[in-house]
Amino acid sequence: MIKRRVDYVDPFIGVDGENNCLCGPYLPGSIVRLGPDTLPPHLSHGYDSSRPIIRFSHTHVSGTGGGGRYGNVGFTPYTGMQRFHIDPYLKENEHAEAGYYSVNLLPASIQAELTSTPRTGIHRYSFNAKDSANLLIDAGAVIQVGGDEPGETTGVSTGGYLEVISAYEIAGRSDLRGGWGHEFPYSVYFYICFDQPIESSMLTDAGGVRQSSSVDGANCKASLSFGNCGVLVAKTGISYVSVGKARASVEREASAGFDEIRQAASSIWEDKLSRVTVEGGSEEHTRLFYTLMTRLFCMPSDLGIDDENFAWESGVRHYTDLYALWDSVRNANSLITLLDPQLEVDILNCLLDIADHIGWLPDAWIMGHSAMIQGGSSADVLFCEAALKKLEGIDYAKALKQMRKNNEVKSPDTWLYGRHLEDYHALGYLSTAVKKNCVSRHMEYAYQDWCIGHLAEILQQDKTAEDYYESSTKLWNLWRDDLKCFAPRLPNGEWAMSFDPTSCLPDSWNDPYFYEGTSLQWSFSTHHDFHGLVERHGGKEAFIGHLDRFFEGGFYNSKETMLHIPYLYIYAGRPDKTADRVRESLQQYFRAERDGLGDNEDMGCQSAFFICSAMGLYPLMGQDIYFLVPPLFKTTTLLLGAQENHTPLTIETKGEYKESGSRYILSASINGKDLNRAWIRHEEIAGGGTLIFELGSVAGEWGSTPPPSPLKEWEQRNKP
Numbered sequence: 001m002i003k004r005r006v007d008y009v010d011p012f013i014g015v016d017g018e019n020n021c022l023c024g025p026y027l028p029g030s031i032v033r034l035g036p037d038t039l040p041p042h043l044s045h046g047y048d049s050s051r052p053i054i055r056f057s058h059t060h061v062s063g064t065g066g067g068g069r070y071g072n073v074g075f076t077p078y079t080g081m082q083r084f085h086i087d088p089y090l091k092e093n094e095h096a097e098a099g100y101y102s103v104n105l106l107p108a109s110i111q112a113e114l115t116s117t118p119r120t121g122i123h124r125y126s127f128n129a130k131d132s133a134n135l136l137i138d139a140g141a142v143i144q145v146g147g148d149e150p151g152e153t154t155g156v157s158t159g160g161y162l163e164v165i166s167a168y169e170i171a172g173r174s175d176l177r178g179g180w181g182h183e184f185p186y187s188v189y190f191y192i193c194f195d196q197p198i199e200s201s202m203l204t205d206a207g208g209v210r211q212s213s214s215v216d217g218a219n220c221k222a223s224l225s226f227g228n229c230g231v232l233v234a235k236t237g238i239s240y241v242s243v244g245k246a247r248a249s250v251e252r253e254a255s256a257g258f259d260e261i262r263q264a265a266s267s268i269w270e271d272k273l274s275r276v277t278v279e280g281g282s283e284e285h286t287r288l289f290y291t292l293m294t295r296l297f298c299m300p301s302d303l304g305i306d307d308e309n310f311a312w313e314s315g316v317r318h319y320t321d322l323y324a325l326w327d328s329v330r331n332a333n334s335l336i337t338l339l340d341p342q343l344e345v346d347i348l349n350c351l352l353d354i355a356d357h358i359g360w361l362p363d364a365w366i367m368g369h370s371a372m373i374q375g376g377s378s379a380d381v382l383f384c385e386a387a388l389k390k391l392e393g394i395d396y397a398k399a400l401k402q403m404r405k406n407n408e409v410k411s412p413d414t415w416l417y418g419r420h421l422e423d424y425h426a427l428g429y430l431s432t433a434v435k436k437n438c439v440s441r442h443m444e445y446a447y448q449d450w451c452i453g454h455l456a457e458i459l460q461q462d463k464t465a466e467d468y469y470e471s472s473t474k475l476w477n478l479w480r481d482d483l484k485c486f487a488p489r490l491p492n493g494e495w496a497m498s499f500d501p502t503s504c505l506p507d508s509w510n511d512p513y514f515y516e517g518t519s520l521q522w523s524f525s526t527h528h529d530f531h532g533l534v535e536r537h538g539g540k541e542a543f544i545g546h547l548d549r550f551f552e553g554g555f556y557n558s559k560e561t562m563l564h565i566p567y568l569y570i571y572a573g574r575p576d577k578t579a580d581r582v583r584e585s586l587q588q589y590f591r592a593e594r595d596g597l598g599d600n601e602d603m604g605c606q607s608a609f610f611i612c613s614a615m616g617l618y619p620l621m622g623q624d625i626y627f628l629v630p631p632l633f634k635t636t637t638l639l640l641g642a643q644e645n646h647t648p649l650t651i652e653t654k655g656e657y658k659e660s661g662s663r664y665i666l667s668a669s670i671n672g673k674d675l676n677r678a679w680i681r682h683e684e685i686a687g688g689g690t691l692i693f694e695l696g697s698v699a700g701e702w703g704s705t706p707p708p709s710p711l712k713e714w715e716q717r718n719k720p
Helices: 243-253 258-273 283-296 332-339 341-358 378-388 396-408 422-426 438-458 462-478 530-536 540-552 565-572 575-589 605-615 710-717
Strands: 035-038 053-057 074-078 090-097 100-106 110-116 120-126 134-138 156-166 169-177 185-194 200-205 208-210 214-216 221-225 231-239 276-279 301-305 317-320 617-619 625-628 635-640 647-655 664-670 679-681 689-696
Touching: 035 100, 074 110, 074 231, 100 258, 110 258, 120 243, 120 258, 156 200, 156 221, 169 243, 185 243, 200 214, 231 243, 258 283, 276 283, 276 605, 283 332, 283 605, 317 341, 332 341, 332 378, 332 605, 332 635, 341 378, 341 396, 378 396, 378 438, 396 438, 396 462, 438 462, 438 710, 462 710, 530 540, 530 565, 530 710, 540 565, 540 575, 565 575, 575 605, 575 664, 605 617, 605 635
Parallel strands: 647 689
Antiparallel strands: 035 053, 053 074, 074 134, 090 100, 100 110, 110 120, 120 231, 134 221, 156 169, 156 214, 169 185, 185 231, 200 208, 200 221, 276 635, 301 317, 617 625, 625 679, 635 647, 664 689
């Protein structure tokens, strides 16, 4: 039997440890991300393989770190007397596939099955015929991350209501607050219909059990009995706007039976995964490849056009759970541009529409609000890259105005909007007066200035381009040459003395100088001037030695800010060393296991690293360059462009091919033309064609010409 792509998907890959990936069913860009929640304290996605199940809820993030959010509208099936407290269940025969999850709940021996559509969650519970089939619905359910503060860094129920509206229907609203990024309140509306009549119901709120058909306030619950029905199917519509929209979603999307909806979900994923076909690789690599593709398209949630955006109507398709661009910008958006360019265009237009309404481009956008800015404005990088890759349907002039605003206008709240500008303008660097992550922010600001300048150049705004190219040279104002790294400076220009390039204090999230990494790790993030970095280390050989010591000293890990570092050997003319380091990273940090990822998945970031590296085509964020490495597969075929008019790009390997050990590119060609460099531009592959790598076990001289360094090119153009 020939396997479909979807048959390789294993939703349990990356559910544990710091991976935080959802094992329950969801569809590409869906609002509903259904899944099991285990006994608190929770991880951010609500699940831990080692802990018993307490409920199944309809909204989740997947792959993120930080405080808890969602886990809303919880269902717990149970037997026996009607009650509001149910002991946690042990898991037996847990199974998951794309669009489906099932488990046997012990000791009650209830078979729970879940599937979903974009805006509905469908449950099927099979009880022993002699047992009473009961269901607890918790309108106040919310993820509780251990050690976080409910209502602030993790969620809390603040209000809402729940009403039994007929023998087959319940509706309500959950009001909540808290979670990663911001503390603004939000509401989730729901409509539930059952295929069996409710024989008896009990409702409770903060005041206790009510003898009525409705309750309101925080933590509303309904305990329902369906008698000895044997099998119960519940269909739940979720909306951020109204119960009416939640009900309409059930009627529109979930009129079929459970098995038909499950099959439809599988078919939707097969269609999405068909954008890439890989052949000639290992079983594990193929499982990882297609599983991580489902993670790439998990978030953000598609709210439609003037449909599920509760804040305004504008005729623009909207998204929520951009969680956050700071992560996805590093590679995931580039991969989406290859596989689904319309999705990337829609996301960027959503960002512009948000800026039209709130005044600023967000870096994270969650439930109608801008959320924590972890560095600068990653949207600046995305608009520059989109223009370089000639994505159509974006108002780049409007984008440039908003990008310039980040540099030119003082932010009313630097937690949510814009930049810290006072020192950056007056001193030419972010000083230690900025108390959180001043150096890494400075580095990101400088690259974003280059992106602003380059978009201005594309738009033929030459004076703006020159001004911002000049501003981007501020990058090196925090380079400390004696330490060969970036370092903090006081407002008076002196270097901070209590500084260790190899450590963060008190931790990587709250270090005053660098965010989620040390100076040693961040000092490879000179994206618009990698040539300048090579020079400051004393040339190619010295830089290669520095990279070698970095990897051999154990300083590299799969944090999103470091994923590009294995590829930097290419700037020193050693693509063979890049091939070695990339292969080491794929082997060390990606396994087809429940804790198989090296870090948080982070909105497609880890997934895109594996997928792109496995294809042999890795993007440089904000630019139109891809680095080339030996693929994990004999043949990879990507369908580029719009689905209705796609063009295939085939990546083939010839010569020696081994599943283990080092492999090197000895020669390459694109559409029959020799390619003597370890990088390629987007325009060279955008029209499809065939990219061929000749592989061997011993490295040759191929690929010694490094990619261009944009800032260096600008400096050379402007030499007197």
